[in-house]
Amino acid sequence: xxxxxxxxxxxxxxxxxIMLIFSCNxxxxxxxxxxxxxxxxxxxxxxxxxxxxxxxxxxxxISNGKLFTSKYADMYWQSLGIIEKINVKNGQxxxxxxxxxxxxxxxxxxxLESAAxxxxxxxxxxxxxxxEQGYSxxxxxxxxxxxxxxxxxxxxxxxxKSMYDLASWEVMNTKLIAPFHGVIxxxxxxxxxxxDLTKPFCKIIDYERMNVEFxxxxxxxxxIKEGDEVEVKMFNGNSKIYSGKISEINPFVDxxxxxxxxxxxxxxxxxxxxxNVRVSINKKSEKVILIPREAVVxxxxxxxxxxxxxxxxxxxxxxxxxxxxxxxAISEGITEGDSVIVTGNINLAHNSNIVIR
Numbered sequence: 001x002x003x004x005x006x007x008x009x010x011x012x013x014x015x016x017x018i019m020l021i022f023s024c025n026x027x028x029x030x031x032x033x034x035x036x037x038x039x040x041x042x043x044x045x046x047x048x049x050x051x052x053x054x055x056x057x058x059x060x061x062i063s064n065g066k067l068f069t070s071k072y073a074d075m076y077w078q079s080l081g082i083i084e085k086i087n088v089k090n091g092q093x094x095x096x097x098x099x100x101x102x103x104x105x106x107x108x109x110x111x112l113e114s115a116a117x118x119x120x121x122x123x124x125x126x127x128x129x130x131x132e133q134g135y136s137x138x139x140x141x142x143x144x145x146x147x148x149x150x151x152x153x154x155x156x157x158x159x160x161k162s163m164y165d166l167a168s169w170e171v172m173n174t175k176l177i178a179p180f181h182g183v184i185x186x187x188x189x190x191x192x193x194x195x196d197l198t199k200p201f202c203k204i205i206d207y208e209r210m211n212v213e214f215x216x217x218x219x220x221x222x223x224i225k226e227g228d229e230v231e232v233k234m235f236n237g238n239s240k241i242y243s244g245k246i247s248e249i250n251p252f253v254d255x256x257x258x259x260x261x262x263x264x265x266x267x268x269x270x271x272x273x274x275x276n277v278r279v280s281i282n283k284k285s286e287k288v289i290l291i292p293r294e295a296v297v298x299x300x301x302x303x304x305x306x307x308x309x310x311x312x313x314x315x316x317x318x319x320x321x322x323x324x325x326x327x328x329a330i331s332e333g334i335t336e337g338d339s340v341i342v343t344g345n346i347n348l349a350h351n352s353n354i355v356i357r
Contacts, residue, residue: 044353047344054287060324061281065214071206077195078173100176108170115167125155210268214279215258288329306341315350
C-alpha cells in the first residue's frame, strides 16, 4: 500500500470518529413537560386515596407556653418558736381552715392567760373610777365619752387591752392555717426545729385556677381576641387535652415581634405551676377543599397533589390557602370529589401506574 492511500485511509477513519462523537453528544429535543411529563417509575405503585371534600377549615396558631397559678399563698411563720407538728407534705390537698403546721404554744398560752387577768383587773379599776364619779356599772353606756376615755387611761385599761390583743395574736400564730382550698408545695422545713421567719414554710396553690402564658407573632394578632378558645397539651407524652379561653392580650410588641397572651385553663387538676406546655388556638373559617397533609408533596420547590384516574397518578400543581397539623386547605389545583392519593405518593410521577389498596 502506497503512502498516498495510507493517508486517505487515516483521514477517513478520523472523519468517521469525529462524526460518531458529535452524534453521541447531540441532545434530544426537550419535551413539553406540561403536556407530557416523564414517568420515572414504570412499576405499579400501591397507594391509598381519600375524596377531596369541602369542609370548614380550622386554622391553628401553635406556641409553647408556661403554666402559672392565678392564686397562691406563701405561708410564713409570724412567731418564733419550736415546730411541734407538721401535718402536710408536698402534693397534699388541703381545705380552707386546715392546720398546716403548729408551734409549741405553752409560753404564748401562759402569756395570754396573764394578759387576760391584767385586762380584767384594769377593767375593775376603771369601774371604781366611774363609781367614784357617781356612775353605776349598769349605766356604763351612758357615761360621756370624754369621762370614759379618762377612766380607761387612769385604770390602765387601754394598755391592758393592747397587751391582751397581742397575746391573742401570738397564740393564733402558733398555727399555720390554710387560707383556701389548694395543694401544698415547697415545704421548706422537716421535723422538729426552730421556725424560720425569713422564708415561706410552704406554698399553697389553687390548682383549679391555672393560667398559661404564651407568645404569638405580631401578624397573628388579627386572628385572635379575648374569649377565644385554646387547647393545652403537656410535653410528657400525656395525650389529654385541656381547654381554656384567652383572658389577656398584652398591648405591647417586643423586640422579636412577639405579643404576650394569657389564657385561663379549665379543669387543671393534673397540671403543675411552672410546667411547660404546647398551646394551640383553633379558628374555624368558611368551607374549603380539605385534604390530609400527607397528600401534598414537593416537586421543584412547589406543592403538588397526585389524583388517581383510571389506574394512573395525575400530577396537579396546587395553591395552599392554609394548613394546620392535620389538614391542608386547597384553593386551586384540584376539585371537590377528586380521588387524592394520600400514601404511596413519595416516588410518583405524572402518569405513574398505580393500584389502590
